[in-house]
Amino acid sequence: MSAEARAASRRVEAAFCGEDLELHVASLCVDAAYFRSRVELCFSAMLYAALLKTRGGSVRLRPALVGELSRFREDGRVMRRVSNVLRELRALLGGEYVLREDAMRAARRLFYKYLERVL
Amino acid sequence: MVKRSALVEVRECERQPVPVVYLAVRAEDMWFVVGKARPESACMPVTFFTYLSTAKKAVEMLIEYGKKIFEFFPPQFDIDLIRAVDLCNRLDFVQLCEKRWKRAAARRGGRDAAGAHAAEHSRLEDGEVLPREDPADLHAASVSRRFALSAEGSASNTAFSVDLQIAVDCLFKVKRGGSAPSRVCGVVEVDFEVLRCLVSRWFSKEELEEWERCLWRGHVRRG
Numbered sequence: 001m002s003a004e005a006r007a008a009s010r011r012v013e014a015a016f017c018g019e020d021l022e023l024h025v026a027s028l029c030v031d032a033a034y035f036r037s038r039v040e041l042c043f044s045a046m047l048y049a050a051l052l053k054t055r056g057g058s059v060r061l062r063p064a065l066v067g068e069l070s071r072f073r074e075d076g077r078v079m080r081r082v083s084n085v086l087r088e089l090r091a092l093l094g095g096e097y098v099l100r101e102d103a104m105r106a107a108r109r110l111f112y113k114y115l116e117r118v119l
Numbered sequence: 120m121v122k123r124s125a126l127v128e129v130r131e132c133e134r135q136p137v138p139v140v141y142l143a144v145r146a147e148d149m150w151f152v153v154g155k156a157r158p159e160s161a162c163m164p165v166t167f168f169t170y171l172s173t174a175k176k177a178v179e180m181l182i183e184y185g186k187k188i189f190e191f192f193p194p195q196f197d198i199d200l201i202r203a204v205d206l207c208n209r210l211d212f213v214q215l216c217e218k219r220w221k222r223a224a225a226r227r228g229g230r231d232a233a234g235a236h237a238a239e240h241s242r243l244e245d246g247e248v249l250p251r252e253d254p255a256d257l258h259a260a261s262v263s264r265r266f267a268l269s270a271e272g273s274a275s276n277t278a279f280s281v282d283l284q285i286a287v288d289c290l291f292k293v294k295r296g297g298s299a300p301s302r303v304c305g306v307v308e309v310d311f312e313v314l315r316c317l318v319s320r321w322f323s324k325e326e327l328e329e330w331e332r333c334l335w336r337g338h339v340r341r342g
Binding site: 099 | 186190192193194210212213215218263
């Protein structure tokens with residue numbers, strides 16, 4: 001992880017600013033090293049951010065929703081951890097095709113669950 | 120409205136009464152209730168209620184509020200209830216209803232219809248048996264009980280009725296025979312089990328399942 005990203009993550013986690021924390025973390029996770037070090041937290045935050053931008057009533061939960069993931073396509077470890085998060089999300093939501101707002105709530109719930117683990 | 124497993128236990132009430140919020144809607148002579156916790160006599164229930172004309176509207180409203188206020192997710196709702204009030208067409212419940220349908224179909228394969236049906240309705244999805252006198256019945260499945268088999272249902276009581284036209288449409292769809300003739304005969308409802316028995320002569324197992332699924336998408340009604 002770059003020194004800059006490390007400092008920024010410390011700032012965010014220390015402040016625990018609450019509002020838009022998911023988006024703050026999602027922006028930090030663009031850094032590949034940061035993402036690798038906190039896959040679950042990053043993926044849930046980035047998924048939330050991606051869902052915020054998408055339109056339409058329903059979405060299909062899949063890794064492609066988070067565009068930045070393409071760079072980890074070859075990294076089996078990362079993708080396995082991403083799959084686990086997706087599995088957890090699907091279990092929470094009862095399927096793969098879900099309402100966008102439900103998916104956002106679920107992504108946020110998981111984000112805070114993972115955040116607790118990190119802090 | 121939600122499964123027991125989705126409810127939390129309020130332990131504070133043992134020490135001192137804590138207000139617990141419920142949302143309730145009265146429709147078609149039934150109460151539909153959603154809340155985060157089971158009703159406990161030691162707690163102080165705070166219930167906001169309203170009246171609506173149909174059970175479907177009541178359930179739909181409580182689903183929305185249940186999600187927004189109590190943070191429930193679709194799998195936590197009682198799918199039997201959703202199905203009973205004909206809300207399986209909702210995007211958030213389509214897959215769950217299908218899963219439920221598949222499970223019911225699998226059970227039907229294994230046992231005789233009456234036994235399977237009675238078992239399905241006396242049990243919550245998470246496997247807990249609801250005692251009949253339990254106040255949580257109100258939460259769990261008031262509608263499904265009403266629509267379902269008078270109590271301990273035999274096959275003859277478990278009347279599923281289907282719109283014949285829809286059944287024929289589905290038959291054409293599964294057999295890929297093009298579109299069915301347009302509706303000309305008015306609405307005729309027929310017994311699902313009888314129709315299924317008839318159709319099963321022409322369908323393979325897979326086709327039969329596809330036909331049932333087609334019917335199930337909001338068209339099968341319990342009479």
